[in-house]
Amino acid sequence: MTPALEILDAGPAMTLQDLGRAGQLASGLTRGGAMDRLALHEAAALLSQPIKAALEMVGLGGTFKASADTRIALTGAPMAATIDKEPVSWHGSHLLPAGSVLMIGGVKSGAIGYLSVGGGFASPETMGARSAHLVAGIGSTCVAGQTLLLGRDMGGNTDMVLHPDNRFTGGEIGITTSIQTHLFGEPELERFVKTTFVRDARANRQGIRMNPDCTGFSAAGALKVVSEIIVPGDIQITGDGAPYVLMCESQSTGGYPRIATVLPSDIPRVAQTPLGAGLRFRLYSFQEAVAREAKARAEVARLRTRVVSRVREPHTIADLLAYTLVSGVVSATDDPFEGKA
Amino acid sequence: MTDAPQIARVGVSGVLVTFGDTLTEQANLAAVAFRAEVDAQGWPEVQETASTLVSTFLVVDLIVVEYQDIFARLSALLDSYDWRTAALPAGRKLWTLPVCFDPDVAPQLEDAARVAGVTVKEALAHFEAARTRVITLGFAPGQPYLGMLPDQWDLPRQANLIPRVPIGALVIAVRQFVLFATSAPTGWRHVGQTAFRPFDPARDVPVVLSPGDEVRFARITASELAELEAKDSLGGAEWSLLP
Numbered sequence: 001m002t003p004a005l006e007i008l009d010a011g012p013a014m015t016l017q018d019l020g021r022a023g024q025l026a027s028g029l030t031r032g033g034a035m036d037r038l039a040l041h042e043a044a045a046l047l048s049q050p051i052k053a054a055l056e057m058v059g060l061g062g063t064f065k066a067s068a069d070t071r072i073a074l075t076g077a078p079m080a081a082t083i084d085k086e087p088v089s090w091h092g093s094h095l096l097p098a099g100s101v102l103m104i105g106g107v108k109s110g111a112i113g114y115l116s117v118g119g120g121f122a123s124p125e126t127m128g129a130r131s132a133h134l135v136a137g138i139g140s141t142c143v144a145g146q147t148l149l150l151g152r153d154m155g156g157n158t159d160m161v162l163h164p165d166n167r168f169t170g171g172e173i174g175i176t177t178s179i180q181t182h183l184f185g186e187p188e189l190e191r192f193v194k195t196t197f198v199r200d201a202r203a204n205r206q207g208i209r210m211n212p213d214c215t216g217f218s219a220a221g222a223l224k225v226v227s228e229i230i231v232p233g234d235i236q237i238t239g240d241g242a243p244y245v246l247m248c249e250s251q252s253t254g255g256y257p258r259i260a261t262v263l264p265s266d267i268p269r270v271a272q273t274p275l276g277a278g279l280r281f282r283l284y285s286f287q288e289a290v291a292r293e294a295k296a297r298a299e300v301a302r303l304r305t306r307v308v309s310r311v312r313e314p315h316t317i318a319d320l321l322a323y324t325l326v327s328g329v330v331s332a333t334d335d336p337f338e339g340k341a
Numbered sequence: 342m343t344d345a346p347q348i349a350r351v352g353v354s355g356v357l358v359t360f361g362d363t364l365t366e367q368a369n370l371a372a373v374a375f376r377a378e379v380d381a382q383g384w385p386e387v388q389e390t391a392s393t394l395v396s397t398f399l400v401v402d403l404i405v406v407e408y409q410d411i412f413a414r415l416s417a418l419l420d421s422y423d424w425r426t427a428a429l430p431a432g433r434k435l436w437t438l439p440v441c442f443d444p445d446v447a448p449q450l451e452d453a454a455r456v457a458g459v460t461v462k463e464a465l466a467h468f469e470a471a472r473t474r475v476i477t478l479g480f481a482p483g484q485p486y487l488g489m490l491p492d493q494w495d496l497p498r499q500a501n502l503i504p505r506v507p508i509g510a511l512v513i514a515v516r517q518f519v520l521f522a523t524s525a526p527t528g529w530r531h532v533g534q535t536a537f538r539p540f541d542p543a544r545d546v547p548v549v550l551s552p553g554d555e556v557r558f559a560r561i562t563a564s565e566l567a568e569l570e571a572k573d574s575l576g577g578a579e580w581s582l583l584p
Contacts, residue, residue, distance in 0.1 A: 025400065026376075026391040027548040028522070029482035029540070126542045136482045137523060138542045178352045179359075226364055227479075229391065229398040231354050253393050253479040261352035286408070289353050293404045 003068035003150040005117065007142055008101070011060030013204075014142040015132040016121055017114075018053040020248060024127065028252040031232065032133040035112055035205060035247060035271035038300065039076035042164060043116035045303040046073040046093040048156040052120025053130040055142065057113045061104025062144075064115070070096045070150065071118030071158050077110025077168055077272055092310060095158040110168030110272040111203075118153035135206060135249050159310045162303065167269040170199065170277035174263040175235065176289040179228065183219035183257050184237075192217055192259055193283050197243070199273045205249035208270060209242055210279065216241015219257040227255040233262035233270070235281075245270050263289055265296030346371070346419050348412055353403045356411055359396040360424065366489055367425045368395040369476050373552050374427030378418060386411060392552050394477050394486070433553045434580040435472075438520075438537055440511055440558040441566040442468070446534035449503075453513055453530040457493050467494075468533070468558055473518060475554045483540030483548035484522035487556055492516070498528035509535040509576060511558075533558070536569035536576030544574055555583065 007014075019040065020033025034040050034056055044051045054075075055062075061079050071093060074081055078090035081104045088094050090113075096102050107113060123130055132139030142148070181189065197210035217237050219225075230236075234246045236256045245262055246254075247270075260283065262270055273279055284292060347359045358375060361368030369392075376390050376397040388400040401411055442450055442465055454464035473487035496514050503526060506512060510521040511533035519529060522539035541547055550556075561569070561577075569577045 022400075023389045024482070025389055025398070026478065026552075027483050027540075028477075028479035029548075127547060135523065136540065136542070176352055179349045179357050224363075226362065226394055228359075228396060229351065229355075229357060229393050231351055233352065251480045252391075252482075253477070263353065286350065286353070286403075290404055293353055297404065 001067070002122070003066065003070060003119075004147045005070065005121075005150060006065045006067070007062055007144055007146045007148070008065055009063035009144050010142050010146075011057055011062050012141075013058035013060075014062055015056050015134070016053050016123060016139065016142065016148070017056040017131045018129055019051060020131045021127050021129045021133070025229075025252060029127075029133070029136055030230070030248065030250055030252050032131045032136070032138075032205075032249050033129070034114070034131075036076050036114070036167075036268040038164075038167070038268040039112070039114040040116070041300050041303055042075040042091075042162050043073040043114060045307050046075070046160050046162050047071055047116060047118050048304070049118065049120070049154060052116065052151070053123075054114040054116040055121075057104065057115065059111065060106050061113060061115070062142075063104070064096075064102040066096045066098060066100070066102075066150075068098045068150075070098075071153060071156065072096045072102065073116040074104075074113065075116065075162075075164070076114040077107045077112050079107050079113040080105035089161070089310070091164055092161040093158045107274070109274060111274050112271055117150055118156065119151035122149040122151040133249060135251075157309070160307050161310045162307045168272045168274070170273040170279040171269065173270055173279055173281050174266045174284055174289070174292060175260040175281045176263060176284050176286060178231075178234065178258060178261040180219070180225065180257045181260055183221065183225070184217065184259050185220070188217055188219070189259065189283070193281050196278050196280055199275055199277050199279065200242075201275055203275070205247055207236070207244040207246045207250055208273070209244050211242055217243065217259060219259070222257050225255055225257050227253045230254050230258075231261060233264060233267050234258045235260050235262065247271065263293060265293055346424065348415050348419075350403065350408055351398070355401050355403075356399045356408070356415065357396050358399075358415060358419065361395045364394045364476075364489075370429065371424035371427055372397050374430065375419075375424050377430040378422075382418070384414070392477060393479065429553045433551070433555065433583045435583050436550065436554060436556045436578055436580045437559050438535055438556055439561040439565065439569060439577040440468075440533040440535050441561050441563055442533050443563045445563060446566065447511075447532050449530035450532040453496060453532050456496050456530075459493070464532075465560070467491075469560055472555055472557050475550050475552050475556065476517065477552055478539075478548065478550060481522040481525065481540065483550065485520050485539060485550050485556070486517050487520065488517040490516045490518075496530065499530065500528070502526045502528050503531060506531050507534070509537050511535060534566060536566055536572075537578050538574040538576065541574040549575070549578070554580075
C-alpha cells in the first residue's frame with residue numbers, strides 16, 4: 001500500500017507548495033509556489049533529496065498521522081511540535097513512526113512553517129506542479145480528514161539539524177529599482193528607504209501590506225499608468241500610499257505603480273515577517289544587487305554542507321550521570337555579552 | 342516617453358521592451374509581434390516571454406546574464422524593423438463566443454448603455470457587430486482583455502466596486518471588454534454572461550485564447566446559457582483559423 005499522511009486536524013491556511021509553475025506568464029498565470037522558497041531548500045538538504053512539495057502552514061500547523069515510518073523535516077518559521085506528545089525540535093529532521101501522531105502548533109516567531117516528508121507528497125500534478133494556486137483555482141487548502149499519498153523515499157538520515165539564518169523577525173529588506181521607480185522621483189524614494197514599516201494583518205499569498213510610520217507615498221500621474229507586468233517582490237503603492245509587497249500568487253499585471261522590487265533572496269524574509277514586526281527597506285544599486293544575489297545563491301548551494309547530526313537530547317541518555325556535565329561555573333543572572341570594563 | 346521603444350530592466354529578473362506609455366492599437370500590435378520575434382530568436386538566456394498591453398516582457402536571470410549584452414541584442418532587434426507597422430503573428434484564431442445579455446445575468450447593461458449614450462438595443466447591436474482582438478491575457482490566468490471598442494465605449498471604471506462577478510462575466514470599461522477568468526470584484530460594468538471559462542486547469546488546454554486572436558459574440562438566451570454551463574468549460578466557444 002502506498003504510504004500516506006493523514007491530516008487529523010488542519011490550521012486555516014495549509015496548502016501543498018513546491019516551487020510553483022514557471023513558464024505560464026504569457027497566459028497570466030503567476031508562478032505561485034512556496035512563500036518561503038528557502039524553507040524548501042532547507043528541507044531538501046535535511047532529507048538529502050531534491051526539492052519536493054511540502055505542506056505550507058501559515059501561522060498554525062495541524063495534527064498528522066503517518067501510515068508507515070516516515071522521515072519528516074520541519075523548516076521555515078519555528079512552531080511548537082510534538083511526536084506522540086514528546087517535543088521535537090524545529091529546523092531539523094525526525095522519524096515519524098507508523099501510527100504516531102505529529103502535532104504542530106502555532107508559530108513561535110516568523111509566520112509560515114513547512115512540513116516536508118522523505119519522498120515528498122505524491123498528489124497528482126496540475127500543469128507541471130503540485131502547488132495550490134488558490135487565486136487561479138488550482139488545488140485548495142488542506143483540511144482535516146484528508147489523506148495525502150507519499151512518494152517513495154530513497155532513504156537517508158533522520159535527526160539532522162540545519163540552523164537557519166534569522167529571517168523570522170522582520171528587519172532589513174534589500175530592494176533595487178525597477179520599471180516604475182522613476183515615477184516616484186528621488187526625494188520620495190529617499191523617504192521610502194528612511195521609513196520604518198510595520199507588517200499589517202492584511203497579508204496573504206498575493207501580497208503583504210506594510211504600514212509606514214509617516215505619510216504614505218505617491219507617484220506622479222499614478223492614475224494614468226498603463227497596467228504592466230508584475231514580478232514577485234514588487235512593491236506596489238495603492239491608493240492610500242501604503243506599500244504592498246507582491247508575493248508569488250499576485251496577479252500577473254497591475255495598474256498601481258511600484259516603487260521598487262525586493263531582491264529575490266530577501267522575499268523569504270518578507271514572507272516570514274510576523275504581524276506587527278518592524279522592517280526597513282535598503283536600496284541596492286543594480287551591481288550591488290547582482291553581487292548580493294550571487295552570494296545568496298552560493299549560500300543556498302552550500303546548505304547541504306551545513307546539515308549536522310543532532311546532539312543527543314539529555315533526557316534520552318540512559319547513562320546521563322556518567323557524563324561530566326558541568327565544568328566551570330556560569331552565572332544565571334549576569335549578561336555574558338555585557339561589557340565589564 | 343519618446344516615440345522610440347524603451348528597454349528597461351525589471352529588477353534582477355527580466356527585461357521589458359515598451360512600445361508606448363498609453364494603450365494604443367499600434368503599441369499593442371508591436372508588443373505582440375516583438376514577442377513572437379524574440380521567441381523565434383530562441384535565445385537560451387530567455388526563460389519565458391509574455392506580452393502585456395504595450396510591452397514585451399522577457400524573463401532573464403540578470404544575476405548570471407549580462408544586462409548590457411541582452412540590452413544590445415534587443416536594441417539591434419528593435420532597429421531591424423519598424424515594429425509599429427508589424428503584422429499580427431500567424432496562426433491566429435477567430436472565436437465565436439455565446440453570450441447571454443438578459444438583465445438577470447447582465448445587471449449593468451442598461452447602465453453601461455446609458456453612460457455610452459445609447460439605448461440597450463443599440464448597445465446590443467454594437468456588441469454583436471464588434472470584432473474585438475485579444476489585447477493581452479492577464480491579471481488572472483487566461484483572462485482576456487478584448488479591444489478596442491469605439492470611443493463611445495470609453496466608459497470610466499466605477500468608483501464602487503461590484504463585490505463579485507461570476508466566472509465568465511463579460512464586463513466593459515475604457516474601450517475594452519474583459520471576460521472574467523475567476524470570480525472577483527471589479528470596477529467594470531457587468532454587461533453579459535458566458536459559460537466560457539478562460540482558464541480551466543482540468544481542461545486539456547487550460548488557456549485556449551492567445552493574444553492576437555479575434556473574438557465576436559453570438560447572443561443566446563438564458564436557457565441556452567444554462568445548457569452550455571452544464572456541458573463543459575468551453576461554453577460553446579468555436580473557432581476557425583484566420584487567414
